[in-house]
Amino acid sequence: MLMKAGIKVFAPATIANLAVGYDIIGLALESPGDEVIARKSDQYKGVHITQIFNDGGKLPMDPLKNTASVAGQAVLDACNASDMGIEIEIHKKMPIGSGLGSSAASAVSGAFAVNDIMGKPFSKEELLPYAVKGEQSADKAYHADNVAPCLLGGIIFVKNDETLLHRRLPTPKGLYITLVHPDVEILTKNARDVIKTNITLDQHINQSFNLAGFIYSLFTSDFTLMRQCLQDHIIEPQRAFMIPKFREVKEAAMNQNALGCSISGAGPSIFALSENSLDAENIAFAMREVFSNSKIKATTLISKVNPEGAYKY
Amino acid sequence: MLMKAGIKVFAPATIANLAVGYDIIGLALESPGDEVIARKSDQYKGVHITQIFNDGGKLPMDPLKNTASVAGQAVLDACNASDMGIEIEIHKKMPIGSGLGSSAASAVSGAFAVNDIMGKPFSKEELLPYAVKGEQSADKAYHADNVAPCLLGGIIFVKNDETLLHRRLPTPKGLYITLVHPDVEILTKNARDVIKTNITLDQHINQSFNLAGFIYSLFTSDFTLMRQCLQDHIIEPQRAFMIPKFREVKEAAMNQNALGCSISGAGPSIFALSENSLDAENIAFAMREVFSNSKIKATTLISKVNPEGAYKY
Numbered sequence: 001m002l003m004k005a006g007i008k009v010f011a012p013a014t015i016a017n018l019a020v021g022y023d024i025i026g027l028a029l030e031s032p033g034d035e036v037i038a039r040k041s042d043q044y045k046g047v048h049i050t051q052i053f054n055d056g057g058k059l060p061m062d063p064l065k066n067t068a069s070v071a072g073q074a075v076l077d078a079c080n081a082s083d084m085g086i087e088i089e090i091h092k093k094m095p096i097g098s099g100l101g102s103s104a105a106s107a108v109s110g111a112f113a114v115n116d117i118m119g120k121p122f123s124k125e126e127l128l129p130y131a132v133k134g135e136q137s138a139d140k141a142y143h144a145d146n147v148a149p150c151l152l153g154g155i156i157f158v159k160n161d162e163t164l165l166h167r168r169l170p171t172p173k174g175l176y177i178t179l180v181h182p183d184v185e186i187l188t189k190n191a192r193d194v195i196k197t198n199i200t201l202d203q204h205i206n207q208s209f210n211l212a213g214f215i216y217s218l219f220t221s222d223f224t225l226m227r228q229c230l231q232d233h234i235i236e237p238q239r240a241f242m243i244p245k246f247r248e249v250k251e252a253a254m255n256q257n258a259l260g261c262s263i264s265g266a267g268p269s270i271f272a273l274s275e276n277s278l279d280a281e282n283i284a285f286a287m288r289e290v291f292s293n294s295k296i297k298a299t300t301l302i303s304k305v306n307p308e309g310a311y312k313y
Numbered sequence: 314m315l316m317k318a319g320i321k322v323f324a325p326a327t328i329a330n331l332a333v334g335y336d337i338i339g340l341a342l343e344s345p346g347d348e349v350i351a352r353k354s355d356q357y358k359g360v361h362i363t364q365i366f367n368d369g370g371k372l373p374m375d376p377l378k379n380t381a382s383v384a385g386q387a388v389l390d391a392c393n394a395s396d397m398g399i400e401i402e403i404h405k406k407m408p409i410g411s412g413l414g415s416s417a418a419s420a421v422s423g424a425f426a427v428n429d430i431m432g433k434p435f436s437k438e439e440l441l442p443y444a445v446k447g448e449q450s451a452d453k454a455y456h457a458d459n460v461a462p463c464l465l466g467g468i469i470f471v472k473n474d475e476t477l478l479h480r481r482l483p484t485p486k487g488l489y490i491t492l493v494h495p496d497v498e499i500l501t502k503n504a505r506d507v508i509k510t511n512i513t514l515d516q517h518i519n520q521s522f523n524l525a526g527f528i529y530s531l532f533t534s535d536f537t538l539m540r541q542c543l544q545d546h547i548i549e550p551q552r553a554f555m556i557p558k559f560r561e562v563k564e565a566a567m568n569q570n571a572l573g574c575s576i577s578g579a580g581p582s583i584f585a586l587s588e589n590s591l592d593a594e595n596i597a598f599a600m601r602e603v604f605s606n607s608k609i610k611a612t613t614l615i616s617k618v619n620p621e622g623a624y625k626y
Binding site for chain 1: 336337338470472473476480482508509510511512513514517518519520522524529532535541547
């Protein structure tokens with residue numbers, strides 16, 4: 001049964017890495033998120049992008065290059081309906097290259113929308129590999145740490161190989177995220193290039209402890225432990241120089257009772273976690289202040305963890 | 314209030330590393346374990362070792378060198394009772410240099426016994442740094458991944474620095490441990506020397522995923538995931554050559570439905586986890602068979618996780 005009317009899909013921004021889970025942990029935000037409007041079309045074969053709003057002309061209209069259409073086409077192909085025409089209109093509601101999983105959100109919305117138009121042959125879980133295929137078209141790497149939470153919601157750990165093995169971690173009651181996005185652009189590829197390919201065994205041991213403690217704290221709402229463990233000794237020190245005022249912003253957040261503060265994805269967005277909404281507001285204020293004192297344009301947002309992921313509305 | 318009669322303390326064997334938590338995770342067994350008999354004495358000042366049984370003459374009687382007396386003396390000092398005399402008799406009930414935390418068990422029993430004789434000025438939790446100090450006298454390194462579970466019981470992750478930050482992880486119902494100890498000796502120091510001090514970032518990422526999955530599986534009894542994650546891609550490949558027939562033993566265990574199988578501590582003992590006692594028995598049989606086919610003397614044991622740790626009886 002095919003839907004003929006247009007549908008509208010929301011796919012949230014996500015924070016990957018989350019200080020302790022480089023390349024394996026991501027978290028979905030309530031907002032911002034991409035919106036995609038999709039409908040059947042007799043004018044095309046395959047998934048076609050008709051318009052992209054708010055991308056500043058940065059995203060490709062070529063359906064073989066845009067993550068939304070690549071993911072959507074992968075779903076269409078899996079339905080043995082490669083010849084069917086589907087039009088997609090993308091409303092970009094988050095900054096590109098911001099470390100908020102913009103390409104993943106487009107990929108998820110494309111896969112989700114096409115699946116919905118086709119009458120939902122796949123469950124959300126089953127859409128994951130198609131969405132990851134779309135994401136892969138953006139930077140060639142096979143990464144699911146933005147895509148999985150964007151699609152499924154929550155805080156997720158996922159293996160970046162074809163097993164896409166993943167589970168959702170619990171979200172402690174009261175957990176808030178504060179995010180600041182300074183108006184500077186970092187390309188994920190460049191942010192990857194600065195990372196050394198070797199670490200010491202001691203770094204691994206210390207970071208493993210932090211990961212264990214963070215996961216324990218999610219299951220038990222042990223915010224004392226979370227504050228002791230939500231630290232990245234490996235990646236953050238190598239990338240911090242790419243973000244102006246990173247150290248000051250982090251210090252300001254920690255002074256406002258943050259549970260931890262680090263780089264969102266490949267940056268330049270910076271996130272902090274907190275155990276209540278008042279702390280989250282105070283952190284946002286303190287972060288903004290650091291940037292405004294330095295005449296750097298920056299926007300903040302406060303969100304809880306989005307438990308739902310992508311949805312139609 | 315001082316006890317004058319002798320007391321008897323049990324401190325269990327432990328499995329450190331546990332495949333996914335090198336230097337941070339350990340688990341307490343129900344048995345074997347060291348027994349220590351301790352009593353006040355007017356003949357000595359400080360903690361004195363009177364006899365050691367079953368150590369094959371390997372352990373030092375010098376109170377400054379034996380982990381039991383060093384830990385016990387540390388407790389005595391902390392009680393401002395350095396001059397008091399306490400006699401300790403050690404009954405070694407587990408093989409030394411076997412990867413079962415023998416030195417940690419002695420350290421814990423020494424600290425526990427002295428604390429008990431002194432009228433329990435410290436809680437079990439508070440004894441941890443004193444027991445670690447004893448353990449430190451064995452190989453100079455500051456390691457708590459055997460001491461913490463030996464003292465406190467359960468499956469514990471602990472930071473090997475002076476914070477000794479630690480938490481107890483849940484034990485899923487049905488979890489069994491099978492252990493095989495081949496009659497070959499490995500010195501922990503040598504086992505440490507073979508480990509490279511650098512790893513690749515990819516190894517770190519993959520091993521982090523395994524750690525995350527293992528901890529998740531402990532909280533959720535997700536044995537399917539535990540079987541996918543209880544693997545050590547970093548340390549085990551570097552140490553396996555030190556244990557005769559390791560690969561065959563591991564394969565035999567995995568063929569009997571083990572959740573995972575790796576080196577206990579620095580070896581040569583090999584452990585496997587399973588989700589019920591029948592699997593645990595079948596694994597023990599299969600492990601023994603590999604060694605007996607190769608004319609290597611080996612003993613097996615089956616245990617649940619010991620929730621209590623050290624105790625007086």
